[in-house]
Amino acid sequence: MAQQKTDYLWIGVFAVLVTFAIPWFLWRDASTWLGLPVWLWWHVGWMGLASLAFALFARGAWDRGMNVDPEEVGFDG
Numbered sequence: 001m002a003q004q005k006t007d008y009l010w011i012g013v014f015a016v017l018v019t020f021a022i023p024w025f026l027w028r029d030a031s032t033w034l035g036l037p038v039w040l041w042w043h044v045g046w047m048g049l050a051s052l053a054f055a056l057f058a059r060g061a062w063d064r065g066m067n068v069d070p071e072e073v074g075f076d077g
Helices: 002-019 038-060
Strands: none
Touching: 002 038
């Protein structure tokens, strides 16, 4: 049951990452910060967050999410 909760958690995390990857709420907003458009800063921050999420997924749930046997690939946790 705990593994199923973890699966649903990762599905939710990646659904949020995909949903907010495009800053639709910043469309038609011409404001800038440090000389660059705010939407560009959004992408920089969002890609950092997505990288962190994927790194955590790869360390902790890759074997379940990708249906890989940990012993087969030499995964040591």
